[in-house]
Amino acid sequence: MINIALPKGRLGEKAYQLFEKAGYGCPDMMDGSRKLLFENTQKGVCYFWVKPADAAIYVARGAADLGVCGKDVLCEQGLDVYELLDLGIGRCRMAVGAKKDFVDDPNRTLRVATKFPNIARAYYEARGRAIDIIRLSGSIELAPLLNLSDVIVDIVETGATLRENDLAPREWIFDISARLIAGKAAFQFKQASMLPLIQALREGL
């Protein structure tokens, strides 16, 4: 049996549709049931929904063999997993945003509000810029408006939220999409059953 961690929400539902299209569906997956585990014994797969930020942890810790996870979460957590496929869904970008009229003063430590402290730290470290990270859990766009931070490092999908709040993306850090990940140990033992699934997914993209 291959255990697969899918992120709850729209991204996970889209990801599940890819598995279904590949011939690995599970009939009661999308009927709003309160079940936690969904098995298709004939195909040898078992799905479960997890918080999007947790999918890679389930895989890295061996509770799931495969998982679907955003590139943002993968980069932030830096876990030791295989990144087998770009599923091409949930496309957006990691960006630095600021108030439209913000002018960076290199003499000052830059205050950066973000949900992604590791990504922000690595990005500015590579540029030799001193920063002060303000770790927030949500509503990141509020930070520059209330002078809590100078800039934000966050996900930008269409840019509408930034525009509506008089903010603008200033630098693009990297492209994001959902990835199929696998546990390194699980992959050694379940290769024979995983490979046809991965191949079917690849062909469906």
Added chain:
Amino acid sequence: MQIDDRILDAQERAVFALRQLFLDSGFQRFRMNKFEPYDLYARHKDFLVSDAVLTFTGTGGRLLALRPDVTLSIVKSYQDEGNLRLQYNENVYRPDPSGGDYQEIMQSGIECLGQVGLQETCQVLTLSAHALRCLDNNWVLTLGHMGILWPVIQRCSLNKAEQAQLMLLVSQKNAGGLKAYAQAQELPRETVAELERLLLLFGDPQEVLTALAESHEGELAYQELRCVYESLHAQDLGPHIRIDFSLGADPAYYDGIVFKGYLDGLAQALLSGGRYDPLMHRLHKRSGGIGFAVYLDQLNNFKQETAS
């Protein structure tokens, strides 16, 4: 006094089983100091799993460290005095990868120093397979070879950081990321195609070796990998062996065969090893070296009964 071995936990039982196994194979016990001068680790940071080393000031004012690694200490003490076969069972101190504080990790392992030829390599690989087998019946030993992967990366004429980025993408089996990176860096198309091929070449050793024979048959690395597999296969260990070129290591320290061992039910590799001649040379030794370590801390979470 007789000791009832039922009082031992999984980790303690493994320590004794491995010690006996290594001793029966001619590997003598090596005891070392718990502390090393910090300088040893500062100069070889890339060899360590993490940069973070637990340090303190010794009575003479010298900066000392709680050992994060055993191999460096053994290689440092080796004086090119011929062939040495050593085994150890020591604690190492490393930061918790999930962001917590330092952890004390129990390691058992062996090092084979001196003239390391095919015979010694096969012996060490056989011993690593036996070590896994004595911990559980359901195990896999995965082999890679720096002599096959690294020359391809070297052909890309990249700087050290860029080479490390390529190695990371290969170790993640990230074919998409590799393509995007190659495009951004304008890497030669043929080299990228070869890297992609290596990245996707894994699994059954016979199939991998056959696929590789066409392009690599004349190479020493290929010959070594084939001989090691055949030697393991001849001992009925073949069904547990995989070949996977995404198994890389830092080329500044490793240049030959590299390997990892897994038990079904553990999320990470329990055993890790390789041929480390470049490390020997960095510590001014003329001889070669190969060895492996078993990370015993993981066994505490291993629910299954041990086979032995």
